[in-house]
Amino acid sequence: MSALADFQNSLYLQGLGDVLPSLPTDLTKLEGLAEGVLSRRAFGYVAGAAGSEATARANRAAFDRWRIVPRMLRDVAERDLSVEVLGTAMPAPILLAPIGVQSLLHPDGERAAARAAAAEGLTMVLSTAASQPMEEVAEAGGDGAPRWYQLYWPKDRDLAVSFLERARDAGCTALVVTLDTFTLAWRPRDLDAGFLPFLRGIGVANYFSDPVFQKAVGGPVTDANREAALLHWAAGFGDPSLTWDDLIFLRDHWEGPIALKGIQHPDDARQAVDAGMDGVIVSNHGGRQVDGAVASLDALPGVAKAVGDQAAVLFDSGVRTGADIAKALALGADAVLVGRPYAYGLALGGQEGVRHVLRCLQAELELTLALAGLTRPGRLSPEILSCAPTSR
Numbered sequence: 001m002s003a004l005a006d007f008q009n010s011l012y013l014q015g016l017g018d019v020l021p022s023l024p025t026d027l028t029k030l031e032g033l034a035e036g037v038l039s040r041r042a043f044g045y046v047a048g049a050a051g052s053e054a055t056a057r058a059n060r061a062a063f064d065r066w067r068i069v070p071r072m073l074r075d076v077a078e079r080d081l082s083v084e085v086l087g088t089a090m091p092a093p094i095l096l097a098p099i100g101v102q103s104l105l106h107p108d109g110e111r112a113a114a115r116a117a118a119a120e121g122l123t124m125v126l127s128t129a130a131s132q133p134m135e136e137v138a139e140a141g142g143d144g145a146p147r148w149y150q151l152y153w154p155k156d157r158d159l160a161v162s163f164l165e166r167a168r169d170a171g172c173t174a175l176v177v178t179l180d181t182f183t184l185a186w187r188p189r190d191l192d193a194g195f196l197p198f199l200r201g202i203g204v205a206n207y208f209s210d211p212v213f214q215k216a217v218g219g220p221v222t223d224a225n226r227e228a229a230l231l232h233w234a235a236g237f238g239d240p241s242l243t244w245d246d247l248i249f250l251r252d253h254w255e256g257p258i259a260l261k262g263i264q265h266p267d268d269a270r271q272a273v274d275a276g277m278d279g280v281i282v283s284n285h286g287g288r289q290v291d292g293a294v295a296s297l298d299a300l301p302g303v304a305k306a307v308g309d310q311a312a313v314l315f316d317s318g319v320r321t322g323a324d325i326a327k328a329l330a331l332g333a334d335a336v337l338v339g340r341p342y343a344y345g346l347a348l349g350g351q352e353g354v355r356h357v358l359r360c361l362q363a364e365l366e367l368t369l370a371l372a373g374l375t376r377p378g379r380l381s382p383e384i385l386s387c388a389p390t391s392r
């Protein structure tokens with residue numbers, strides 16, 4: 001082996017272990033590759049966003065406007081990426097964002113992602129809109145694997161309670177409540193393709209397997225009542241009438257920490273804290289809900305300031321690299337959730353594809369911090385960043 005290859009290997013070994021030789025280590029390349037292996041409709045559903053997709057682009061552009069200013073001679077020999085968020089110990093400040101319908105991407109679906117997350121010790125947020133029941137996804141991850149549950153709050157309160165009880169029994173320790181998607185937004189790629197995974201029965205597994213749901217549709221879902229079950233699902237998926245006063249219901253039915261996902265305004269963050277929530281997730285759903293909404297990274301500093309140390313601040317929408325994670329942490333996040341990159345990893349390589357993505361992110365984050373003069377995520381602050389000149 002050449003000295004150069006040896007040196008490169010030693011860098012990988014510091015932070016990374018193996019990467020999949022078949023997949024790129026520049027994760028921004030995954031989307032193009034995933035397009036090559038997915039059907040046009042499946043790719044459109046995952047890669048697509050709301051409206052003209054201006055917010056999805058803005059999410060990325062916002063990262064590009066910040067530059068890291070590395071500091072030298074700071075003894076970075078001992079590094080440690082671990083953090084604790086909402087009572088969960090994490091080897092790195094990275095979670096797998098709740099992503100539904102994963103069987104659209106790979107036959108192993110959420111189970112593969114759960115195994116990859118467990119192998120890395122990273123927390124997976126199990127989606128209500130998963131293509132496999134949460135019990136099966138939890139079992140794939142295994143007993144000791146950290147997992148949280150993401151609730152799509154349905155109209156039927158009994159169904160919501162049933163979801164929460166099942167999630168608790170499946171070992172989920174924290175609850176993420178997604179507020180920005182009580183209905184799907186105007187998503188032209190799906191509209192033009194006339195495609196929605198749910199209408200094909202992908203993404204409704206948690207509903208169809210639920211005793212409360214089954215009771216409402218007159219028994220287990222079979223070919224005979226499938227159409228009616230899908231209509232019932234669509235009619236009760238979200239509750240647009242919810243207000244801040246309803247959060248008490250969650251507290252009454254969930255004992256662990258609760259984080260609200262989809263927070264973008266500092267006043268909403270303050271209200272979340274006042275309502276006794278344990279965390280907020282600054283997110284615009286990867287640009288999939290309000291086209292023209294503020295870039296998630298641009299919303300982060302204001303929310304982080306409003307929350308202070310009264311609650312955890314998590315972030316998602318647009319994270320693609322370890323450097324992106326460093327920027328989000330510097331601007332106030334305690335941890336980030338990664339969405340599409342691991343979905344593409346799943347499409348390209350199943351469980352190992354997801355693991356590749358998680359390893360690359362951790363390794364790149366660690367190297368970025370060290371080379372910028374930092375040893376721990378908690379040392380990141382806005383001082384490590386400068387605004388990029390507008391002409392790039």
Ligand SMILES: Cc1cc2nc3c(=O)[nH]c(=O)nc-3n(C[C@H](O)[C@H](O)[C@H](O)COP(=O)(O)O)c2cc1C
Binds near residue numbers: 127129316317337343
């Ligand atoms: C295909 C797909 C499905 C998603 N499903 C869910 C979901 O079931 N629940 C949820 O809260 N967010 C869902 N999201 C949003 C993600 O949790 C996350 O907010 C978003 O993907 C972050 O942006 P990024 O993809 O740019 O990383 C989904 C996103 C995608 C791309």
Ligand SMILES: CCCCC(=O)C(=O)O
Binds near residue numbers: 285
């Ligand atoms: C009904 C929405 C569930 C999936 C989702 O959150 C998304 O496609 O963004």
